[in-house]
Amino acid sequence: MLKEELETTAFLARIHIKEDEKEKYLADLSMMFDYIEILHEPDIADLEPTTHVTKIRNVWREDVVKPCPKEIIEQMLDSAPAKEGTFYKIKKVISGAS
Numbered sequence: 029m030l031k032e033e034l035e036t037t038a039f040l041a042r043i044h045i046k047e048d049e050k051e052k053y054l055a056d057l058s059m060m061f062d063y064i065e066i067l068h069e070p071d072i073a074d075l076e077p078t079t080h081v082t083k084i085r086n087v088w089r090e091d092v093v094k095p096c097p098k099e100i101i102e103q104m105l106d107s108a109p110a111k112e113g114t115f116y117k118i119k120k121v122i123s124g125a126s
Contacts, residue, residue, distance in 0.1 A: 038045045110117040
């Protein structure tokens with residue numbers, strides 16, 4: 029990356045870079061671009077596109093509603109600061125339309 033490109037990019041991103049910091053950023057960006065070039069080296073023309081590293085497919089199960097045991101409901105409600113029946117009671121957080 030050239031110094032002019034760094035300055036243009038910084039200008040467009042509205043980032044102020046001090047003159048003495050520019051060389052450091054140029055060196056860092058140069059190392060990043062060198063690494064990206066390494067990623068372009070392998071020939072991947074014959075590779076099949078993949079979405080996952082294994083051929084496992086997602087296995088869905090039926091969504092079956094099961095009743096919660098009463099003792100678990102009681103344990104949950106016992107930890108609530110306020111309750112009404114089998115529900116947590118909270119302060120109103122949404123007001124009606126005005």
